[in-house]
Amino acid sequence: MKEFVDPLKKGLLNGLSVTYTMVKVIIPCYVLIEFIKYYDLLRPVATFFKPVMRLLDLPGEAALGLLAGFFINLYAAIAILSPLNLSPKEITVCALNLGICHSLTVETPVTRKTGVNYVPLLFLRLFLGLFAGWAVGILWKIW
């Protein structure tokens, strides 16, 4: 019985701590984006990132979601991308990019602690994430 209850309890606690992280990250990000949208401040941001994001066939404002995902975590990225009303294709491009490259501030130290050289892996994640996002965007169009 103990073998069953202990992991259940631990899993539940972990789940609740993830929820706490989500509350901390998602609510402020989401409300902030609504605020920015309300004052039409998203447009200058979008224009600024447009040249880079065009390569991925994404609107400029999606850059905010990608950056949040790279440096904070996926929940922050979701909170920012969700109110932007992106198309399924655009969300999938962002998701593949972010799935490969995210939470660098938390995960790079884990890689480092295993004793493996983490620098090439860090650059690989950044590059491969962008590449995969670009590729899936192109394949989506051809399909």
Added chain:
Amino acid sequence: MEDLVKVLLGGLYSSVSLILKLLLIILPLTISYEFLKLKEKSYLGKKGAFLGISKEGLIPLITGIFVGLTYGAGIIIHSIRYSNLSKSEAFLVLLFLSICHAIIEDTLIFAVIGADESILIFSRFFLTTLLTLMVKVTLKKVFLWHKLGSKWS
């Protein structure tokens, strides 16, 4: 002003409902992770060796693919540091994992906001496998080349 309050309250409401949706996915996963971690030893398969990664390397690999780097950190760090894995093998495991981890969780939370989940899972797994294979072959070649070099010098 009233409009702004309305918009912000709308954002608050949508973000809470997003969190509830994510919670429905996360809770079952974090619970099953704990059961998977208990089984750590038993998925040392009979056959072993996948992509040049031996049985010993499969423990951190499988933990990482399903449980992820954050929750699997304990097992992953321990099983790589205190094992007889060669340096190149440990690198292959971490190479695979840094691109492809927590594959179920990451995919499902993006599916909540409208991404295509099968594309996400398959392309990530396929791309990572291909890349790991390429790096493995290259590592082997470099190693052979070094050997040849030392014989010739």
